[in-house]
Amino acid sequence: xxxxxxxxxxxxxxxxxxxxxxxxxxxxxxxxxxxxxxxxxxxxxxxxxxxxxxxxxxxxxxxxxxxxxxxxxxxxxxxxxxxxxxxxxxxxxxxxxxxxxxxxxxxxxxx
Amino acid sequence: xxxxxxxxxxxxxxxxxxxxxxxxxxxxxxxxxxxxxxxxxxxxxxxxxxxxxxxxxxxxxxxxxxxxxxxxxxxxxxxxxxxxxxxxxxxxxxxxxxxxxxxxxxxxxxx
DNA sequence: CAGTATCCGTTCGGATACTG
DNA sequence: CAGTATCCGAACGGATACTG
Numbered sequence: 139x140x141x142x143x144x145x146x147x148x149x150x151x152x153x154x155x156x157x158x159x160x161x162x163x164x165x166x167x168x169x170x171x172x173x174x175x176x177x178x179x180x181x182x183x184x185x186x187x188x189x190x191x192x193x194x195x196x197x198x199x200x201x202x203x204x205x206x207x208x209x210x211x212x213x214x215x216x217x218x219x220x221x222x223x224x225x226x227x228x229x230x231x232x233x234x235x236x237x238x239x240x241x242x243x244x245x246x247x248x249x
Numbered sequence: 250x251x252x253x254x255x256x257x258x259x260x261x262x263x264x265x266x267x268x269x270x271x272x273x274x275x276x277x278x279x280x281x282x283x284x285x286x287x288x289x290x291x292x293x294x295x296x297x298x299x300x301x302x303x304x305x306x307x308x309x310x311x312x313x314x315x316x317x318x319x320x321x322x323x324x325x326x327x328x329x330x331x332x333x334x335x336x337x338x339x340x341x342x343x344x345x346x347x348x349x350x351x352x353x354x355x356x357x358x359x360x
Numbered sequence: 361c362a363g364t365a366t367c368c369g370t371t372c373g374g375a376t377a378c379t380g
Numbered sequence: 381c382a383g384t385a386t387c388c389g390a391a392c393g394g395a396t397a398c399t400g
Contacts, residue, residue: 150296152280152344155351160271162373169263178382185261189374194383204358215381216380225357232346233263239343240266246336247315273392289362300394305363326361327400 158203159229163188163196168226169233171206175221205229269314270340274299274307279337280344282317286332316340 159165163185170176170184182193197220200206205226211217222230270276274296281287281295293304308331311317316337322328333341 150277150298151348151351151355153274153277153296153351154355155347156273156276158354160273160276162267162271163264165267165271166261166264182382185264187261189376190383191375191385192373195373210382213381214380216383218382225354228350228353232343232350235343235346236266237262239340240262240264242339243269243336244262244265293362301363302365303393306392321362324361325400327363329362 158205161196161199163192164200165233165236167193167196167200168205168222168229169237171220171222171226172230172233175209175219178218178220181220200226269316272307272310274303275311276344276347278304278307278311279316279333279340280348282331282333282337283341283344286320286330289329289331292331311337 159168166185167181170181182190197206201208204223207221207223209219209221270279277296278292281292293301308317312319315334318332318334320330320332
């Protein structure tokens with residue numbers, strides 16, 4: 139046990155991480171962005187069950203947290219691309235493992 | 250593109266994973282369980298900001314999903330231990346990386 | 361000790377309609 | 381195309397009291 143709370147061994151570091159990437163759709167969104175920049179509509183099609191509103195909100199939060207970069211092209215019709223920032227790219231390893239784990243877990247539960 | 254949706258490349262595998270471990274506290278709980286079996290009260294102290302009710306609920310969900318094992322000892326006063334199942338242990342690698350990432354992310358955001 | 365039960369306010373998330 | 385606006389129910393979260 140340490141005296142200083144801020145120095146506690148692993149004091150809710152996982153908690154802190156989940157505040158950033160713990161949103162219901164965030165990991166899935168980020169996973170698709172590992173394939174390179176994606177437009178809003180592409181993400182919408184990739185995640186059929188997310189609503190437009192939720193996609194917008196989760197993307198805005200990820201942007202505010204420095205994970206995702208939003209690039210607006212001055213065109214008509216509008217074109218907006220979302221991509222991973224350097225910080226976002228540092229999650230790629232975790233995302234891949236999560237994806238593998240998810241596939242494996244499904245098999246385990248369906249014997 | 251494949252014809253069969255159920256065979257789609259990575260169709261929401263990450264989504265499926267997050268349905269299981271995406272709860273607000275689940276990753277943090279699991280992270281503490283990597284240190285070995287923990288009693289209810291130990292987990293409560295480890296996660297000071299979770300309420301008793303929420304801890305109970307998240308543990309029950311993890312148990313139902315086969316991630317956590319709940320062992321009740323027939324004693325007075327009661328003793329209940331929570332531990333990772335084999336499936337739960339398969340998350341240890343991800344949990345460690347998530348913890349490392351969380352610590353690193355904090356530094357990045359506080360320059 | 362390890363919960364359950366109840367109440368209640370806040371936040372999250374979904375459905376639908378509309379717009380520059 | 382890439383969003384907003386509005387409404388609403390579900391889930392989250394806190395406080396408090398009670399129990400085997």
